[in-house]
Amino acid sequence: MKNLKRILFAVMILAAFPLFSRGEHADIVLKVFRIDPDSGLTRDEAIAYSDQEPPSGGVKARPLFKVKAKDSLVLQFILINTYPHGVNKDVTVRYCVARREKVKQKDVPDFRGDMITKGEFKLNFKPKTRVGARVAFTIPEPGIYMLRVDTLNTASDHEHFSAIDLQVE
Amino acid sequence: MVKMFARIGSMQHDDWIRMRSEDNVAKRGWNLVRTLAICLAISASSRIRADHFAIDLKVQAGKESKTAQAETAALGSKAKKRGVLHARVGDRVIVKWTMTNKDAKTAVKNVLIHFFAVKLGEIGQKTTPKLDKGVVAESALVMDFNPKDKTHGELSFVIDRAGPYLIRVETIGAAIGDAGHEHFAALDLLVKGDE
Numbered sequence: 001m002k003n004l005k006r007i008l009f010a011v012m013i014l015a016a017f018p019l020f021s022r023g024e025h026a027d028i029v030l031k032v033f034r035i036d037p038d039s040g041l042t043r044d045e046a047i048a049y050s051d052q053e054p055p056s057g058g059v060k061a062r063p064l065f066k067v068k069a070k071d072s073l074v075l076q077f078i079l080i081n082t083y084p085h086g087v088n089k090d091v092t093v094r095y096c097v098a099r100r101e102k103v104k105q106k107d108v109p110d111f112r113g114d115m116i117t118k119g120e121f122k123l124n125f126k127p128k129t130r131v132g133a134r135v136a137f138t139i140p141e142p143g144i145y146m147l148r149v150d151t152l153n154t155a156s157d158h159e160h161f162s163a164i165d166l167q168v169e
Numbered sequence: 170m171v172k173m174f175a176r177i178g179s180m181q182h183d184d185w186i187r188m189r190s191e192d193n194v195a196k197r198g199w200n201l202v203r204t205l206a207i208c209l210a211i212s213a214s215s216r217i218r219a220d221h222f223a224i225d226l227k228v229q230a231g232k233e234s235k236t237a238q239a240e241t242a243a244l245g246s247k248a249k250k251r252g253v254l255h256a257r258v259g260d261r262v263i264v265k266w267t268m269t270n271k272d273a274k275t276a277v278k279n280v281l282i283h284f285f286a287v288k289l290g291e292i293g294q295k296t297t298p299k300l301d302k303g304v305v306a307e308s309a310l311v312m313d314f315n316p317k318d319k320t321h322g323e324l325s326f327v328i329d330r331a332g333p334y335l336i337r338v339e340t341i342g343a344a345i346g347d348a349g350h351e352h353f354a355a356l357d358l359l360v361k362g363d364e
Contacts, residue, residue, distance in 0.1 A: 040302045087313075119324035123312045133308040135326055 025083040026050055026160035030075070030149050032065055035136075037072040048162045053150075057106030064103055064165045069142050075117070077149045077162065078132040081125045092152040093131045094120035100144045103165045109146065116145065125154065139168045222314075222343060223271045226354035228336055229263045230256030237354040242339070251335075251357045253292055258331050258362025262286070264306075265323045266338045266354070270314035277314045281341040284308045284322060289333040292357050297335065305334065314343075334358040 028050040034043045046065035051058030067073060079093055096118035098109035111118060117137045123129070139145060145168060150161035224239035235254040242248075256262065268282055288303030300307060306326050312318070328334065339353035 093310075115325070117324075117326045119306075119308070119322070119326075121308065121310055121320065121322045123310055123320040124318060126313050129311055131308075131310040133306070133324070134304070135306045135324070136304070137326065138329055 025081065025154060025156060026151060027080040027082050028077060028149060028160060028162040030077040030147065030162040030164060032147055032164050032166070033074045033076070034067055035072050035074055046164050048164045050160050050162055052158045052160050054158060057104070058161065058163070062104055062163050062165050064167055066167045066169065067139070069140060069168050070138050072136065072138060074134060074136050075147050076132070076134040078130065079149065079151070079160075081127060081129040083125070083154075083156075084127045086127075088125040088153075088155050090122055091125040091154050092120055092122050093149065094118070094152065095133060095135075095147070095149040097137055097139070097145055097147050097166070100146045100165070103144055103167065105144075105146065108150070109148065139166070142168045144168070221270060221272055221275065221277065221345070222340060222352040223267075223269045224338060224352060224354040225265075225267045226336070226338055226356065227265045228254055228356050228358065229265075230254055230358060230360075231260040235356055237356050239352045239354050242351045242353050248295070248355075251293065251355050253357045253359055256328070256358060256360050258329055258360055259327060260360075261325060261327055262358065263323070263325045264336060265321075267319055267321045268338070268340070268352075269319040270316060273316050275316060275345075277343055277345065279311060280314055280343045281309055281311050282320060282322070282338065283341055284324070284338040286326075286328075286334055286336045286358070288330070289335050289357065292333045292359055294333075294335070297337070328358075328360050331360050331362040334360060 030048045031045055033045045035041060036043060046063045048063050049060070051060045075095065075097060077095060094111060096109055096111060097116040100109070109115065116139055117135050119133060119135070121131055123131070145166040146163055147166065148161060148163040151159045222239055226237045228235055233254055233256070235252045237252055240249060264284070264286070266284060270277060285300060285307040286305040287298050287300055288305070289298060305328055306324055308322060308324065310320065312320050322338070334357070335355060336358055337353055337355035340351045343352060344350050
């Protein structure tokens with residue numbers, strides 16, 4: 001009887017493990033800089049960290065960065081795979097700057113469509129794998145935009161992302 | 170970007186080709202065979218290294234596109250003349266690269282795949298500019314390459330300043346052994362327009 005209780009307890013712990021381990025798969029730091037186009041020096045910046053979906057749009061508050069149309073901007077992210085148990089094959093890490101209808105919009109932009117800038121990397125994720133990018137861009141027209149970096153195909157019940165809203169005046 | 174990565178973790182790579190050659194030679198012990206084995210090992214390992222990574226780089230700007238394949242970067246190696254792609258300010262530039270470990274047996278650990286697009290002084294410039302200014306796009310990722318493993322990158326961006334640019338993807342940490350070398354593929358992009 002004692003053994004049966006122990007086995008049941010062990011099974012419960014194992015079943016609950018994915019819940020405990022949520023949020024520990026990727027460490028993302030996403031930044032956007034406004035820079036001086038001639039000197040390249042940073043004037044100001046916004047920063048966002050790792051969040052996860054579901055729920056759609058994540059659980060953390062999304063930073064809002066106000067800029068002017070045609071400002072020289074730079075996006076930068078570094079993603080570190082913090083999942084310590086083995087290799088995930090063919091993981092996609094992608095990023096974009098895309099037009100949105102409103103701030104805090106939750107749905108994911110369609111990566112097949114036109115965007116201000118976008119990119120993706122497909123690779124095998126081993127523990128502590130790192131992926132990063134730094135891309136210069138300008139936004140020609142006022143409006144609401146979003147910077148986003150996310151993962152796909154990590155063989156998990158959730159994916160990680162990080163996002164910053166841009167209000168372009 | 171690469172410096173940032175280097176700070177996060179050290180890059181290491183296998184040195185198994187050299188070690189394997191030395192083990193085989195030690196077991197045999199015959200001078201003639203030993204000499205032959207060393208010659209063969211050096212020759213074979215050179216071939217293996219030369220074929221380790223395949224790179225396909227494709228750059229599209231407007232309606233024009235160009236491709237480049239892998240070259241090797243080592244002491245004494247001479248880079249080929251780069252292809253030149255033409256674009257106008259505001260054209261969308263789409264870069265696609267694929268890096269494949271072609272070797273059927275060799276794994277190469279902790280290889281950093283580094284991509285960048287940076288402003289040049291002139292088309293065909295032989296020295297690679299420092300990446301402290303004029304960088305339009307840069308990316309880096311670290312991966313273990315088991316035999317036949319590949320990684321793929323695709324970046325889409327707009328260049329809003331006219332001038333010559335270098336587009337290059339390269340390995341860092343793929344050199345194996347004393348005669349090891351890195352791999353790269355590169356193209357020049359000449360952006361015309363108002364400056």
